[in-house]
Each structure stands twice: as structure tokens, then as C-alpha cells.
Amino acid sequence: xxxxxxxxxxxxxxxxxxxxxxxxxxxxxxxxxxxxxxxxxxxxxxxxxxxxxxxxxxxxxxxxxxxxxxxxxxxxxxxxxxxxxxxxxxxxxxxxxxxxxxxxxxxxxxxxxxxxxxxxxxxxxxxxxxxxxxxxxxxxxxxxxxxxxxxxxxxxxxxxxxxxxxxxxxxxxxxxxxxxxxxxxxxxxxxxxxxxxxxxxxxxxxxxxxxxxxxxxxxxxxxxxxxxxxxxxxxxxxxxxxxxxxxxxxxxxxxxxxxxxxxxxxxxxxxxxxxxxxxxxx
Numbered sequence: 025x026x027x028x029x030x031x032x033x034x035x036x037x038x039x040x041x042x043x044x045x046x047x048x049x050x051x052x053x054x055x056x057x058x059x060x061x062x063x064x065x066x067x068x069x070x071x072x073x074x075x076x077x078x079x080x081x082x083x084x085x086x087x088x089x090x091x092x093x094x095x096x097x098x099x100x101x102x103x104x105x106x107x108x109x110x111x112x113x114x115x116x117x118x119x120x121x122x123x124x125x126x127x128x129x130x131x132x133x134x135x136x137x138x139x140x141x142x143x144x145x146x147x148x149x150x151x152x153x154x155x156x157x158x159x160x161x162x163x164x165x166x167x168x169x170x171x172x173x174x175x176x177x178x179x180x181x182x183x184x185x186x187x188x189x190x191x192x193x194x195x196x197x198x199x200x201x202x203x204x205x206x207x208x209x210x211x212x213x214x215x216x217x218x219x220x221x222x223x224x225x226x227x228x229x230x231x232x233x234x235x236x237x238x239x240x241x242x243x244x245x246x247x248x249x250x251x252x253x254x255x256x257x258x259x260x261x262x263x264x265x266x267x268x269x270x271x272x273x274x275x276x277x278x279x280x281x282x283x284x285x286x287x288x289x290x291x292x293x294x295x296x297x298x299x300x301x302x303x304x305x306x
Contacts, residue, residue: 069120070121091194094187130201131208152226161294224266231245
């Protein structure tokens with residue numbers, strides 16, 4: 025119990041008399057509402073029939089051997105969770121009004137994207153942020169070797185996220201945008217189904233974890249994740265709804281991590297490490 029009190033102090037949580045945790049951490053953080061084009065597109069009907077119903081038969085091809093191989097590697101933290109524990113919307117039907125509008129949105133981005141838009145979007149898509157990168161972005165100049173616990177924590181987090189991300193992709197097998205509209209010129213080879221975006225899932229997971237380490241800089245971390253979502257649309261590989269469900273999933277996933285005893289113990293040590301090397305009181 026003494027050790028648990030130490031964990032709770034570092035994570036900003038406390039205990040009710042019945043032993044349940046509460047506090048201002050990821051336990052209680054709500055997903056911010058969709059806005060901009062995400063909100064506009066989500067208001068359209070996701071039901072089939074707006075355009076040719078033939079489109080609804082188009083799916084990303086499912087490789088059963090690959091599916092079995094990927095899903096044989098079970099989560100570390102969320103071993104007792106399953107996909108039904110996440111409240112995620114189904115992707116809009118291929119022939120729906122929403123998908124039709126999303127494809128037109130991507131075509132408009134394609135028409136107006138500049139060489140710099142393309143360069144920066146491809147760069148962002150291929151360079152994943154490290155803990156030391158995140159620290160430097162907010163003025164904490166911790167070298168990578170100073171944050172081994174955080175590096176290790178993220179490797180375990182992504183291991184768990186991969187499992188559920190693939191479960192979602194295999195469940196829906198949503199086709200990539202170019203498969204529904206040949207006018208879309210995607211700028212990156214696609215190796216998996218479209219829904220959700222792995223890049224965007226990881227970007228928001230990183231943002232929500234860093235939010236717990238340096239809450240004063242939440243806007244910085246979320247802005248980077250938002251930029252990743254936009255980058256994936258700029259290069260034509262994801263619909264806006266792919267990116268929005270990635271944000272929804274990431275928020276729920278991180279919340280579940282902060283309800284896991286093993287994760288909480290490891291995060292307590294990570295936060296102590298972060299405070300020690302950040303050069304500022306968090």
C-alpha cells in the first residue's frame with residue numbers, strides 16, 4: 025500500500041475509501057469534440073446508397089495467414105481487453121454520402137497541395153518522434169540516454185496499440201481512397217487497410233502520454249498529432265474519418281492504460297525520470 029501511495033502521488037491520483045482511483049490524470053480526460061472538416065463530414069450520412077452500391081463490395085484484401093501471425097502476439101498491459109471494450113464507430117459505407125464527400129475533400133487537397141505540403145507531409149509520415157524530441161520541443165533538453173524508462177514504456181505501449189490497431193483494420197478491411205476513386209494519386213504505398221490510420225493512432229497516443237508528463241504543453245503535443253492527421257490526408261492515403269477514429273481510439277486506449285496497475289507502476293517511474301531530466305518542475 026505504501027508503494028501504491030507513491031505511484032498515486034506521482035500520477036496525480038488519489039484513492040477513495042473503497043480503493044478506487046480518482047484524480048486529474050488520464051482517468052478523467054474526455055475526448056475533445058470534433059471540429060472543422062471532421063465535424064462537417066461526420067454530419068453527413070454514413071449509410072450506403074448515396075452513390076453506386078457496387079462500391080460497397082470493394083474491400084482491402086484480407087490475408088488470413090498474416091492476420092493469424094499478427095494477432096498471435098498478445099498485448100502486455102491490456103491482455104484482458106478485447107475490441108468490444110472500445111466504443112468505436114464503424115467506417116462510413118463506400119457508397120455513402122460521407123465517403124463521397126471525403127473523396128471530394130481529398131481530391132481538393134490533391135489539387136491544391138504544394139511541393140512543400142508534400143515534402144513536409146512525407147517527412148512527418150516517415151520520422152517518428154522520440155521522447156527526447158518531445159522534450160526539446162518544449163524546452164527540456166534531455167538527451168535520449170537520459171530517458172531509458174520512457175523509451176521502454178513507449179515500446180510496450182506501441183506493442184499493445186499494434187494489437188488493437190490490427191484488430192480494427194482486419195475487422196473492417198476498409199479500402200484505401202484510391203481504390204474507390206482512380207483520380208486520387210496517393211503518394212505513399214499502402215500495405216494495410218485504411219481504417220484506422222496507424223500513423224495517426226501513434227501520434228495521438230504519444231500526445232496523450234506526453235500530456236500526462238507535461239500538461240502545460242498539451243496544446244503543443246495535440247497540435248503535432250493534428251498535423252500528422254492532416255499530413256496523411258495531404259498525401260492521399262487516408263480519409264478524414266480514418267484519422268478521426270484514430271483519435272477516438274487513441275483517447276480510449278490511453279485511458280485504459282491508466283486503469284491498468286502494471287502500467288501505473290511503470291508510469292510512476294517514468295514520470296520521476298522525466299522530472300529529473302526535464303530541467304523544470306512539472
